[in-house]
Amino acid sequence: MSTLPTSLDRRRFLAVSAGAALGASALSACAASVDNGGGSGGKASGGGKTTLTVMTNEGELGTKEVIAYAEQTLGAKISVLTYDATKLNAMLASKNPPDLVRGSGALDTPYFAARGLMADLDPYFAKSSVLKVSDLDPVNDLWRFDGKKQGAGPRYGLAKDFSQDAMFWYRTDMLDAANLDHPSATEPLSYDEWLDMGKRLAKRRLGKVKVYGMNAGGGGFQMFQGMTASAGGSLFAEDLASVDFSSPEALKALRWYMEYAKADIGPSPVNPNPDGWDWPTFQANRMAMACDGYWLGGSIGADAKLAKASRFAPAPQLGSHRISPCFAATGYWIPKDARNKDVAWKLFEWYMGGKPAKDRAGSGWGIPVLKSMRSMMPQSTPFQKQSFEVQQQELSHLQVMSMTPYVQSTALDAVINKLLPGAVKSGTSAGKVADALNKQMNAAIAQGKELVG
Structure with missing residues (x-):
């Protein structure tokens, strides 16, 4: 099989988007409806703070903790868009995407990466002291795509946590x-x-x-x-x-x-x-x-x-x-046309490897994607001990299954x-x-x- 093209023009992208019955005019209208005045994460008019636009679900990148971190540490404002597939496709097609997007590594990676819509994050991982490739659980290979299949090639995103969903x-x-x-x-x-x-x-x-x-x-x-x-x-x-x-x-x-x-x-x-x-x-x-x-x-x-x-x-x-x-490996990715990749990466890095990641690890709501955080999984009650032990021995049977691009x-x-x-x-x-x-x-x-x- 020949390697897929690394880019896709607007006409062809619109034709192949999910729910392809949407016409170009409908998508354009949708894109206009989500404009927050500063574009997708651009500098606010008058030289204000950078605005990071994140497409996410309630309780994740739109929390008070995240907004405070962005303001105090990154000097950025957060503009939250509730995840919507139609809206996302419109923004990607108009080259005005969010700076960070919630998605499923198992399902989204081949489709969007094959169309040249995802930023290659390997250069960021190479420089990170927080998200070390050697510390990543193999489930994160679902966020890789080599032009033919998942599991190899550049990393385009990272799971925030995961489960082996057939258990x-x-x-x-x-x-x-x-x-x-x-x-x-x-x-x-x-x-x-x-x-x-x-x-x-x-x-x-x-x-x-x-x-x-x-x-x-x-x-x-x-x-x-x-x-x-x-x-x-x-x-x-x-x-x-x-x-x-x-x-x-x-x-x-x-x-x-x-x-x-x-x-x-x-x-x-x-x-x-x-x-x-x-x-x-x-x-x-x-x-x-x-x-x-x-x-x-x-x-x-x-x-x-x-x-x-x-x-x-x-x-x-x-x-x-x-x-x-694993049927999801839900996490985040940075679109190739995002306007503030460096600042988006800093938020991504903190959310995936900083305090929020440690809090998630101890909650029992998912398996940490960093192996170094595995010991933080709750084990204080008989219920937690039993589920932890079963989950630990199951990890060796994880296998990445490729989705069609x-x-x-x-x-x-x-x-x-x-x-x-x-x-x-x-x-x-x-x-x-x-x-x-x-x-x-x-x-x-x-x-x-x-x-x-």
């Missing part, structure tokens, strides 16, 4: 009531064993699920990618230009998930969780097993009664190739969400579903590849 939490009280053995803390269950447990743990009333037996992970593309890898296969072709759900390994994953969805023992695209995510359901005693990584322990640990009954377990496996993937992952998830509900309800065979997934996903990937060049 699951379980309620000992519910398993005990069902006379089920507790999962091993070191040896993973097979997906079939896990599904059997979920069926036995589910409770119904008047034909409707009262207590979910499990949440198997949402049914997104990455979940299928991880299951297929565990079975010894790959959803993507070697050049990442096509998918194949018809391979024996991918079909095994698809059949398993369709059986789970048909059994109606947990949330899926066929019957989504009304709560929107697992925590409210798990806390309310309406879910016995939740496929969420280490990060959910931050919530569980804050509820003493629930923590006493909750345990953490390794990621289930579909085959003999043990893998425990030709289309955003949301487009692939949309195909699954469109096809799966009707297929499960009608009893369509997994083989026919695989054919339909291949046809629609590969058409989207081919269009993106043509536009990239």
Whole structure:
């Protein structure tokens, strides 16, 4: 496969952006709506302080602590934009991007890096005494892209913390009531064993699920990618230009998930969780097993009664190739056209390696991305000790899985969400579903590849 181009002109970028139905005029209007008067992080009129524009979520780079640090140490103001994919695409296309952007290393890196929209941060890492490459957890390889695949090449960002997202939490009280053995803390269950447990743990009333037996992970593309890898296969072709759900390994994953969805023992695209995510359901005693990584322990640990009954377990496996993937590696990156890269890096460096990073490490809400901070993870209670020990031994099974650079992952998830509900309800065979997934996903990937060049 030839190396992807390092830049993309405005017309072609607009054509390949997520939600490509947006026209250039709509994007331009959107870009204008986010102008804060000083451009994207430029000097304020009259020679005032530098303004750093950060696109982030509530509670991260827009907190009082961050704003105070920027003001007092960097001499900069912070202008916060709530993360919005459409708005981001518009700003990137108009070459007026934020100075720092929240994103997912697992999903965003190949798409944006292939289009020359991300700044190469290797020169900054080389000079940093805070963020040393030798101290970075391997999960940060999801923020690297060499022009062909993830895991090698320049670093374009860094995770703020992470989890191995196929690992699951379980309620000992519910398993005990069902006379089920507790999962091993070191040896993973097979997906079939896990599904059997979920069926036995589910409770119904008047034909409707009262207590979910499990949440198997949402049914997104990455979940299928991880299951297929565990079975010894790959959803993507070697050049990442096509998918194949018809391979024996991918079909095994698809059949398993369709059986789970048909059994109606947990949330899926066929019957989504009304709560929107697992925590409210798990806390309310309406879910016995939740496929969420280490990060959910931050919530569980804050509820003493629930923590006493909750345990953490390794990621289930579909085959003999043990893998425990990270589906997000959420962090930050600096756009190539950002106007204040040096100041943005200083904020990035402090947030990723300074006091905020140490505070996150001790919170139980994620695994630190700096190996030197691993000992800061909470271990003072029996619940924290158990989850810490399980997580530590799971780290050796992390494996970076490459996402295609030709289309955003949301487009692939949309195909699954469109096809799966009707297929499960009608009893369509997994083989026919695989054919339909291949046809629609590969058409989207081919269009993106043509536009990239």
